[in-house]
Amino acid sequence: MTQTVQEKRELYAKTRRSNYLASLRLEGFDTAPSDAAKPLPTREAVLAKYRQMAG
Template sequence: MSQLTFKQKQAHYEKIRRSNYLASLRLAGSDTSPADLEKPLRTREEALAKHRQEELPPSALPPKPDGQ
């Protein structure tokens, strides 16, 4: 069996990490495709901005049941 270089190991683990991340997105209900493995990830600022746009206003939340 040939020995892998450090760079090869890094590339392999990065690919597995990305695959696991996309799998978690699918489990959370997001639409993903195998092509997403090659797309660059969003920056933290882009992700926060998108999350802030998708937040529901307080008036859109269901009312609390009586007694709470």
């Protein structure tokens, strides 16, 4: 069975979300199954937030 590029992207995104939520749980944050449907913040958004906190 060969996967299309779109299927590979969807699988990668699903795995990325799952790994992100697992890392949050390991750090002690409460997560819910519905969190997997929420989009992840972009790298730029995260950096901007931390720059605000530092400044």
